[in-house]
Amino acid sequence: MKPTDLPQSGLSSTFAAQRAAFGREPMPDAAARRANLDRLARLLKDNQQAICDAISADFGHRSSTETRLIEIFPSLEAIRYARSKVAGWMKPARRHTGLWFLPGRSQVRYQPLGVVGVIVPWNYPLYLAVGPLVGALAAGNRVLVKMSEYGPAFGELFARLIAEAFPPDLVSVVLGGADVAAEFSSLPFDHLLFTGSTPVGRIVMAAAAKNLTPVTLELGGKSPAIVAPGVDIKTAAQRIGFGKMMNCGQTCIAPDYVLLPRGQEEAFIAAMRAFAAKLYGDAASPDLASLAHERQFARMQALLDEARAMGARVEPLLPDGALSGRKMAPVVLLGGTPAMRVMQEEIFGPILPIIPYDTLDDAIAYVNAHDRPLALYVFDDQRRRIESLLDRTASGGVTVNDCILHIAQDDIPFGGVGPSGMGRYHGPEGFKTFSQQRAVFRQAALNGSAILHPPFGKPLAEKLIRLMLR
Template sequence: MRQDMRQTFDAMRAASLRAQTPPWPERADRLQRLRALVKDNREKIAAAISADFHHRAFQETELAEVFPALEGIAHALRHGRHWMRVRRRSTGLWFKPASSKIMPQPLGVVGIVVPWNYPLYLAVGPMTAALAAGNRVMVKQSEFTPRFAELFAALVAEAFAPDEIAVVNGDAEAAREFSALPFDHLLFTGSTAVGHHVMRAASDNLTPVTLELGGKSPAIIGPGADFDKAVERILVGKTLNAGQTCIAPDYVLVPEGQQQRFADSARRVFASMYPDLGNSNTDYTSIVSPRHFARLQELAAAAQQEGAAAVPLCDTAPDPATRRFPPVLLTGVNDGMRVMREEIFGPLLPVLPYAGIDEAIAYVNAHPRPLALYLFEKNGATIDHVMRQTVSGGVSINDTLLHIAQDDLPFGGVGASGMGAYHGEYGFETFSKLKPIFRQSAFNGAGLLKPPYGKTFARMMKLLVR
């Protein structure tokens, strides 16, 4: 293990032990410095991320990273003092007048492994929760966004002491070493495949983990949906960051006979959102690396070789030089194809028909539980039926993505899409030990329940066990 990484961790652990439960003003100060870091460097941050992607619009970084990061910090500043209060709990009748309470305490040193697709928000979001809970934080940025990683490390070093927050940069080997540190909690956002390795590394130290993975998040257009509006919101969710979003719609289930209607509507929507894509349009994001671009091409080509039909949403062809990959619908897909077995993480969108809503539910339930589920439907009974019969990490009804931006809702996966959750108070509790405390009264009956077990004990047990 690199010596500097371990030394940073040891310094944080020592600082944490010296100030085990920092007061709210100290936590608020750290949150305010984090807010200033993001707010005062918005243009630098957007420029660095755009350079890493080859191109990403400033506006997209503002919308999808800066805005939710600042909102999350503001939410924590409004509510953090309340979250850290000691909470009274009821005491069993036979143990009164003793009292019970829960005291939230920081875990200590938290590790956060950040993916490349939203390198600001997926660092600052969990950092906000960890800092509000009073922890020290180490962050590992992705090697796929080196310019942003370097900038973020420099900004953090200016704003925070090394034993408050530290950023670690480096390749996959550095990530493995990072995950092997004996953190008090480790949060990883990334692929399911890498999540397995992170969890194995953490297990050597019995480090608890929160895994925010991905999977194939379905969008269901119900029989009572506003069809064209549903297509628009699905396209918005799929084209943001060119589909490089862990909760992007991965495939769409439409009523039987509606695939062509979906394709026609999707072409109109895309043309209105990204006019003149092949020339002057700068709103559409590039694919992050040549390897990821080639993978998307391979997924589409393999599906077509196995009988799927590709329906491009515009006349512009994918361009390896700019790594711009316009969205393509795929029809006639089946579960044997790679595109239906792997998380797509790009602007390919399979469209599948279903005969009835129960068939759509059965299809979703036959596959690993997704990180997100999107349902478009007006009928309340149908909505309730789908909600009760499916399990997913989170849900947006009649929209996509927006459940992740609600600070009073937990964000997290289930099963193959992850474990644990954060955001708002749920993040505070993830990075806290909710310590239960029982306080015995000076006057109590505990002395009646100890050896030697005679007649008095027998009479007491008759009262207790009825």
């Protein structure tokens, strides 16, 4: 049976087949893991145009160049990095042994967990499938991947490509709607990684808890960009604008709002508008992605309609052009109030509220009064002030003087904190997330532990105990 045809009843049998295969080969060597990563890389390299076309079909439109830059390229980089490091990651790590236990030795050994489940969202369907897959395969696991029902064309393609590249007891792709997702979350995985919204993350975690399945939740939230006083507004506007307009704002770590020194609002809007025009011309540009589905398009319109009705000022950054389908011009919003949904919910689209502040302390207080975000962006040219701001705020990750780019650094972990997620993956942290970190103590043939055995009260033992408790 092909992965694309798996009914609900096939989920448990596919899971069982992977669990049985893991039992037969519980510790694949580095060469086998590199070979699996090579298969994944070839799959991406050999099918670039098909991948771009399928994602564009699901979105209504997304530029092939954008897909190659924001999905295929970072996926290949993650594979290359893991492939070059996996043998070193696998080596047992020597750890400190307490003085009283010498000449014994302590170490941590990294073993595969078993069968890993990955639930993929619709906004970056390739990268957010491949990223966890790289970590899980590098750690020696079997993997079941659940694709989003909101990306049917890419889901079908990815399922076929994976089936051609991997045996189903190593990697398998599952398609289907909410009923399949619910069953998937309830399987007794050895680890489950979910990327998506915070409300759905709670449901996934509750289902996994029934099996005591450990979870990594990559969620979202309202990621702020703080522009410090004295910073070049044009540069900040361009870098924030690119982070916001990429993928039409449908990025979990897109800047959700900007905290700007009061009085700089008009200069910031003018710089954003000029930059948007340079990139796209107008909103009909083939380089500007569409909103991915009707529900997303309707939600963006509803957020704007409510904000306007409640007194907000909406400034389009591009002429509408000859808009069709789910195209939407990016906009800046001024005068947002806490009562507006756009100021409460993760926007996940091309709407950027500006919140003016009087002092940097006020900006920090605003961030800290809200849920801890998945990302934080700091624009400043004073190192001491940057360090202070980093010390006084919390977020899953940070990019200083740009946006988004921390996610593409393969040697630093990616993840959220609090409502924006839990757990980390990418690079060595991803390898460890999908590994059993097994503690091993090796006792030496000659050792003094018997001195402390009963019967107690022996003079030498008493002296040692007094010294140990010094």
